[in-house]
Amino acid sequence: MNTEILGVILQWTLLVALCYPLGRYIAKVYRGERTWLDFMAPLERRIYKICGIDPDEEMNWKKFLKALLTVNLFWFFWGMLLLVCQGWLPLNPDGNPGQSPDLAFNTCISFMVNCNLQHYSGETGLSYFTQLFVIMLFQFVTAACGMAAMAGIMKALAAKSTQTIGNFWVFLTRSVTRILMPLSLLVGILLIVNGTPMSFDGRQTLTTLEGEEQVISQGPTAAIVPIKQLGTNGGGYFGVNSSHPLENPNAFTNILECWSILILPMAMVFAFGFYTRRRRLAAWIFAVMLFAYTAGVVCSVWQETGGSKQITEMGIAQDMGSMEGKEIRIGPAASAMWGMTTTVTSNGSVNSMHDSQTPLSGMLQMLNMQINCWFGGVGVGWMNYFAFLIVAVFISGLMVGRTPEFLGHKVEAREMKIATMVVLMHPFLILVGTGIAAALAAADPGIGWLNNPSFHGLSEMLYEFTSSAANNGSGFEGLGDNTPFWNISTGIALIMGRYFPIVGQVAIAGLLASKKFIPESAGTLKTDTGTFSVMTFAVILIVAALAFFPALALGPVADYLTF
């Protein structure tokens, strides 16, 4: 059998096999039970002490959100300051200058919201100091923020009736010390063994065989790559992300990095099941997500290994598949797999150029981000699914004439309003944004944004807004996006796409939890069944996917049908 396909199957199997035990472990961490990483406890106590945190304090959902937003605001100013001043700070052997304030603003926002849209190139736009103390640090904390928010929701849903949803600071700290950091260390060491650089000396300059001078950028790459993958961040160390041969040196590291993208979002689904003791519900949610993800992977792998139609017409040998924008050591199948994995989650790292993939793969990537809840970002992806669950509970409740309830709490008008707003905000941001951009581009053909004409040009703009609103960060990189229009408009989409859902979803959970607990009876709508899962899947398809089909028909579908 084709070894490329075998590689894809191996990645899939490793993901599904390992997410279950990891999910159980994560639930234990948030419950505060004994785990084998308990030797981290003194370190955590010291952190609480220095920061003046009382780890035993219980917060209600408003206080919880306030802590979350405050820490984000603090990191924002921290990042701005360091990025602008990086030219004068240490660890800058390549002598890269400070970023301009507007670029620093953009970089800061995008890393703070876990999106990692990059309008600079890592080799020249950052120093080693800011790579570590802004980029890497943000990648840890923003991922931990998403996980902490989900931990709060889990705590709210597990309780019968409660006013408090746990301590944000404790969840945040434990996410880093018990989950993200140990896993990153493991992945980092494996990368180092395979040749990913980890040094503080500057660029290497050498003379090639043909006598030309070549400069090789390097640096502390192996510290950043693991967390960028595990924390569904995606901001690459090098400009071209994981298609760079130093960031992703061989087939093994590619499997490892691709595994790292999805393992935590997958595990979080089971963590929910273990934490709330509703394993059946978690298993059904997992099944729906896995089905959607796998279907995407199969289609995309088939498209990419089949090759580009236009190249086939040229009459040259295309037995590897579509190779524009792809690397030999990775190959089209693993590139397609990565493309799907990075878009079902909010990761956005790439190992091939999505702009050059075949049109239907591009469409599936956009669709994944537009739905944004097949696994999704660590913590936040599951929370998006949770908003759809609430909508599905409400609709099914109406259909069969039962009071809509979820996990023993009545779903009422207030929760429904929030859920609906959260669910509809996403298409609103993407479609309105793309509409404005398309109108501007059409009015002024010389505007110079697009790298490709016609339908594919529309896809480039649609992809950029989709990726921003979904906090993904990948792009059809041909788009000339470092202009005031794109910086500002995508910046707004980034902020709305991150904080609006988090606030809404935590609020729903907090509101539900403070209601009286109604024990399950014969009249209760069961949510942990196949029927209800199909219902949720249908709601997601109708609300999230159908809204985008007209836009997709004009972009990638028309592109596919072009001769």
Place this chain on the structure above:
Amino acid sequence: MCVVLGVGYVLVLRLAAAVASPNGGEAETVALDGKVVGAANVGQSFTDIRYFWGRPSAVDYNGGGSGGSNKGTANPEYLAEVEQRVQDFLTAHPYLSRDEVPSEMVTASGSGLDPDISPRGAQVQVSRVAAARGLDTAVVRRLVDSLTQGPWLGLFGTSKVNVLRLNVALDEMQPVGTPGQVERTTGTDGGSESDSTLTK
């Protein structure tokens, strides 16, 4: 937290790199006659007919930057560019028919720094390189075979040939500037011998 991550975590990895990395944490390099001629994992430009060529690069193999072409599959400008590359490739390898030109040799890589070509991409160049160097095609072909890396664990992923290692092996077999003199001294063990010196 800043200190734990920024210093603790990074130091642990830096130490691991010093111990376990192929080149003490720096990008792994390849040397010819004791002189560093390139990074093993970063592709470089080859245009000389005595060398195997790598894939087209959208950034001209600039190791300080990186980038792909980001061209859509149906872009007419892009298709014209590929067609031009096909013509050039056929001119340089007149013994090939059009349907033997591997697509990866006329399409740009994602990073612009792809260090590898497919085994087929190397095989189609063998006759040209052998002719330019005055070597026996069988000898060059054997060298390509010995430097072809199979899939990971023999099961997963693609097969590939590292262009720089291949060209360095060629030069070790027959230093540039002394064409046609050393075929007889190398013979069959040329490939395996240079293989062992290269992987260090």
